Amino acid sequence: xxxxxxxxxxxxxxxxxxxxxxxxxxxxxxxxxxxxxxxxxxxxxxxxxxxxxxxxxxxxxxxxxxxxxxxxxxxxxxxxxxxxxxxxxxxxxxxxxxxxxxxxxxxxxxxxxxxxxxxxxxxxxxxxxxxxxxxxxxxxxxxxxxxxxxxxxxxxxxxxxxxxxxxxxxxxxxxxxxxxxxxxxxxxxxxx
Amino acid sequence: xxxxxxxxxxxxxxxxxxxxxxxxxxxxxxxxxxxxxxxxxxxxxxxxxxxxxxxxxxxxxxxxxxxxxxxxxxxxxxxxxxxxxxxxxxxxxxxxxxxxxxxxxxxxxxxxxxxxxxxxxxxxxxxxxxxxxxxxxxxxxxxxxxxxxxxxxxxxxxxxxxxxxxxxxxxxxxxxxxxxxxxxxxxxxxxxxxxxxxxxxxxxxxxxx
Numbered sequence: 001x002x003x004x005x006x007x008x009x010x011x012x013x014x015x016x017x018x019x020x021x022x023x024x025x026x027x028x029x030x031x032x033x034x035x036x037x038x039x040x041x042x043x044x045x046x047x048x049x050x051x052x053x054x055x056x057x058x059x060x061x062x063x064x065x066x067x068x069x070x071x072x073x074x075x076x077x078x079x080x081x082x083x084x085x086x087x088x089x090x091x092x093x094x095x096x097x098x099x100x101x102x103x104x105x106x107x108x109x110x111x112x113x114x115x116x117x118x119x120x121x122x123x124x125x126x127x128x129x130x131x132x133x134x135x136x137x138x139x140x141x142x143x144x145x146x147x148x149x150x151x152x153x154x155x156x157x158x159x160x161x162x163x164x165x166x167x168x169x170x171x172x173x174x175x176x177x178x179x180x181x182x183x184x185x186x187x188x189x190x191x192x
Numbered sequence: 193x194x195x196x197x198x199x200x201x202x203x204x205x206x207x208x209x210x211x212x213x214x215x216x217x218x219x220x221x222x223x224x225x226x227x228x229x230x231x232x233x234x235x236x237x238x239x240x241x242x243x244x245x246x247x248x249x250x251x252x253x254x255x256x257x258x259x260x261x262x263x264x265x266x267x268x269x270x271x272x273x274x275x276x277x278x279x280x281x282x283x284x285x286x287x288x289x290x291x292x293x294x295x296x297x298x299x300x301x302x303x304x305x306x307x308x309x310x311x312x313x314x315x316x317x318x319x320x321x322x323x324x325x326x327x328x329x330x331x332x333x334x335x336x337x338x339x340x341x342x343x344x345x346x347x348x349x350x351x352x353x354x355x356x357x358x359x360x361x362x363x364x365x366x367x368x369x370x371x372x373x374x375x376x377x378x379x380x381x382x383x384x385x386x387x388x389x390x391x392x393x394x395x396x397x398x399x400x401x
Contacts, residue, residue, distance in 0.1 A: 036274075037251035037336060043389070045246045047382040048397040054224055054235040061230040076229040139228040141235070143400050146226055182242065189240045 051142065051182070055190065058136040063150075070095045077146040077164040078136060080171035084162075088128045093121055101167055104175035127152055138190055145177065149190060161187050246383040249338040260331040260347065265291055273336070273343035273365045276372035280363060281331050281347070284322050289315050297366055297373035304376060325349065334360050335389050342366055342378060346389065360390055 067086040071079075080099065087095035097105065097117060108117040128134070131154070138149030138161065146164045151157055163178050164171040177183055224235055260281050265288065268279040276295065283291035293301065308314070330350040337344035345363045348356055362384055366375035378384045386396045 036253060036257040038254055040250035040252055043248055043250050044394060045248070045383060045386070045388040046395040047244045047246070047386065048395060049242045049244075050239060050397060050399045051242070052237065052239050052399065052401040055238050056228055056232040056235050058228065059231040059233065061232075077226065078229050136228075136230055139232055141224050141226060185240060185242055189238065 049182075051186070053140055053142040053186065056139040058139060061136040063134040063136065070098060072170070074166075074169050074171065077171045078139065078148055080164060081136075081148050081150065081162060084173065085128055085134060088121075088124050089130055091125070093118070096121055096124070099173055101165060101172040101174045101176075104173065107176065127154070127158065140186070140190060142186060145174065146171070147186065147190075159191070161190065244382065246339070246381075248383065248389075250389055251336040251338070253333050253336070258333050260333055262286070262331075270295070270371040270373060273345065273367075273372045276365050276374075277333070277345040277347075277363060280374060284326050285329075285331070287319050287322050287327065289319060292318070295374050297368065297375045300374060300376040328352075329357075330354060332356070337362075337389055339378075339383060342375065343372065344378075344384070346387070360387075362387060 063082060063085065065082075066089055067083055068090065070087070070092075071083055084096070084099040087099060100108075105117070108120070133153040135151045135153070136148065137151055137159070138147070140147040140149070140161075144165055147161050148164065149159060149161045151159050161178075161183075163174045163183060165174045165177070166172075260278060262282040262285050263278055265282070265286075268282060268291075269275045270279060280292070280295045282288075283295055296304065308317075326349060329352070332348045332350070333345060334348055335344075335346040337346065343365045345365065346360050347363065348360050350357055364375045364378050364384070365372045366377060367373075382396070386393070388394065388396070
């Protein structure tokens, strides 16, 4: 009994010594840091980006003339949208893929394990077919990009704002941009 | 009479060319670089703002603590941001490429080496650069910034004359497995781009058109 009390006291003493040492070491580190630096406190920096864009509304433009084969040229971003929708009607994956930017395709190649490109193609096929009415709504110029708003009317109506940028003089759809905060913000502005 | 007519003709020509220049300038100002190919309304100029706020903690080395004292590799460590910063500066100043590689965070090292390879910046390039820009220079720690788990050590490398260099450089450190290593994670962050601690600014506005 006496022995166990003795050992318990010894353990307690050890614990107190170790704790004191840890506190002392910690305090000396904190003190040395405090000695080394003057604490200037919390600071704040606000980065303000002001975006100027040009917005045009299409005048009741229903898309009716679709292509039967890819067009390799630059007839403007809205004609590229027609090319894009035509590739879906033609159920031509390679043609459809050619409408996307290099960065987009790079990202899809990295996500090959989840078959991202094919899944995206299926997504579009589910939204656009030969019974869908496609109406152009918005034409927005934002810096080097053009965003085209299109309504796809099936049983319900869905609005898509598709971002195009120039790549080797060809308009290509820019998915990384459409994933950005900036894209979401401008979309809200256009839908206001 | 003939002379008068010639002068009038010149004036008319000058007037016409001024009108042409003026109207073409006005047209350029209004015209967009890309237009819709289907019927659409006239372009309307609009604007919106995106504000991003960054909060950071600033410390400034006290007098006598801002001089970077280089160490030998055997005394170097990555245990704290301060120690890692000294390791990095010591590796560079002693032109030790392998040591320099060991101060990188693995992800950032991969990114950096790929980029350097693309640009042809090999070991020799770095060693030559360090010999020219670092060896024998005084390195001064100017600020220490604590931002969302990253520590940014802001430093200055002197001119050969000993005069303070024109630019201050940031070194971003990130802690992983109890080691502070050099990171490129903030390379696109406006906080690093504008380094508000250098001029003491609290905001920056950029207009994109």
